[in-house]
Amino acid sequence: MDLDHRPSRGTGFLTDDRAAWEGGDPPMTPRTNSSFITNKQIALLHVAKKQLGLDDDTYRAILARYGRCESAADLTQPGFTAVVKYFTAMGFRSTWTQRTYGYRPTMATPAQVDLIRSLWRKYLCQPDEGDTEIVSQEVV
Known part of the structure; x- marks a missing residue:
């Protein structure tokens, strides 16, 4: 060999x-x-x-x-x-698959998915649990 x-x-x-x-x-x-x-x-x-x-x-x-x-x-x-x-x-x-959604080349990262969801909730005028600005305005 x-x-x-x-x-x-x-x-x-x-x-x-x-x-x-x-x-x-x-x-x-x-x-x-x-x-x-x-x-x-x-x-x-x-x-x-x-x-x-x-x-x-x-x-x-x-x-x-x-x-x-x-x-x-x-x-x-x-x-x-x-x-x-x-x-x-x-x-x-x-x-590994719980938060990364598996290996997805050319797809949105988990942080980008969170941003998209947050923007979509704002667009629909639904409160976002993680967005303190919107939650505090609704309480006032």
């Missing part, structure tokens, strides 16, 4: 567990960069690790058992899904 064409992250190889069970050396299969998880997904795993209070040994044991790798950088998409399902079963809850 030409070493100049190795993947940039992780070991670049997947092992076949069946061969290890049979006592032989596992065959190494090269994988492409597209099978790796994204940096945001790695960050999500680290947030889950912190939220669940996992030590490094436990975290790596979970990666080995459910993701079949030693490091988050070596996870594939199916492995990532399995690890996140396990973390969810352990009690991890991501708050």
